[in-house]
Amino acid sequence: MAEPPVGSGAPITVRVAAVRNTLQPTERRVADLIVSEPELVVELTAQQVADRVGVARSSVVRASQSLGYRGYPQLRMALAGELGAHDSFDHGEGAIGRLRTVMDRTARALNNSTSLLDxxxxxxxxxxxxxxxxxxxxxxxxxxxxxxxxxxxxxxxxxxxxxxxxxxxxxxxxxxxxxxxxxxxxxxxxxxxxxxxxxxxxxxxxxxxxxxxxxxxxxxxxxxxxxxxVAPASFRDELEHYSxxxxxxxxxxxxxxxxxxxxxxxxxxxxxxxxxxxxxxxxxxx
Missing domain, CATH: 3.40.50.10490 (Glucose-6-phosphate isomerase like protein; domain 1)
Known part of the structure; x- marks a missing residue:
């Protein structure tokens, strides 16, 4: 009945969480690589991503478009920005430091939880x-x-x-x-x-x-x-911790x-x- 579009302001990990179950198998391989190794993907060309997951370059382009971007270059730029935001939360080692880092990242992610609402x-x-x-x-x-x-x-x-x-x-x-x-x-x-x-x-x-x-x-x-x-606090939390x-x-x-x-x-x-x-x-x- 109702199918709201991918939120234009949603981070990539949120977009993947919201539409992964609708992607074609080859597109899903690309999406999974983006989530599991974002630092690597941001350094790769579309062809290099395709070679790494064993699909055609066109699958990388389609996956990018399914996630709401015009193409892979736009996705890559958005991913770079998202990684930069993640890097700002680091309270060091030790239990308290790690706890504060997780809490800060969760608070940031909660701000993104409404990005897919219509x-x-x-x-x-x-x-x-x-x-x-x-x-x-x-x-x-x-x-x-x-x-x-x-x-x-x-x-x-x-x-x-x-x-x-x-x-x-x-x-x-x-x-x-x-x-x-x-x-x-x-x-x-x-x-x-x-x-x-x-x-x-x-x-x-x-x-x-x-x-x-x-x-x-x-x-x-x-x-x-x-x-x-409601976008999950993070895609990894949804998969690993069922948050x-x-x-x-x-x-x-x-x-x-x-x-x-x-x-x-x-x-x-x-x-x-x-x-x-x-x-x-x-x-x-x-």
Missing amino acids: VDELEGAIDLIARARRVFVVANGLSASVASNLATRLTSIGRSAEIVPDAVSQQIAARQLTPDDVCVVVSGTGTNEFSLRTAAAAVSAGANVIAITSFQKSDLTGLAHRVLV RVAQAAFVEALVDLVAEVFADRAQHARGLVLEILSDNLGDTIS
Whole structure:
């Protein structure tokens, strides 16, 4: 349904993370080399890149264009700039130094997490969540904690949201939604089978489906009415550590945007939350 374009301001690693699953096998070889050995790629010509991964030069050009550049020279220049930005974060050796370096790079990467968002998709999703009769939040696997936090945070601003942990129960609940309801599906890859079945059940029921994902094109985006592409903090984190830090930060900001629609209602709900927190924390504070 919705397929937002590659963000023009997105770094190369973010672009690769968002579209890798849609690339042709030869283009994917080029993209993987860019991610795994960026310092090498920036020194190579298009032909040298092609020779290194065993593809034709035309595949390097097509891969560059699939990532949103006019050609390989433009990609190479952008990569050089990205590497320069990375070099600015180095707090030295030792546990504290390495920790600070990772935290700084993560903070920079989080600034890039919104680079693939489409404004119309975002505004449409906010409107759907704000005016829906019911909001049903769905996730399985590694995205479950993000979905749980989204449902809790929405409820805390007066926008009641439901979440069901069991995968089969999710599908049963989704099938009972109506065209006045919204099903928000959180899935990093957009390929979780249980989440896809629930999204399909929601579509069959006539409900609007909003996808919060890290890839621009997947089975989930094909089902969704609104697609919110949240770039992972880094491509390597997504592959090696299955990081959901970018999605976690995004849902916090999304809830604030929904709260702006509610205004007084959200303020009243937050006041009630503070009262409850005060009552429960009072005896533990010395």
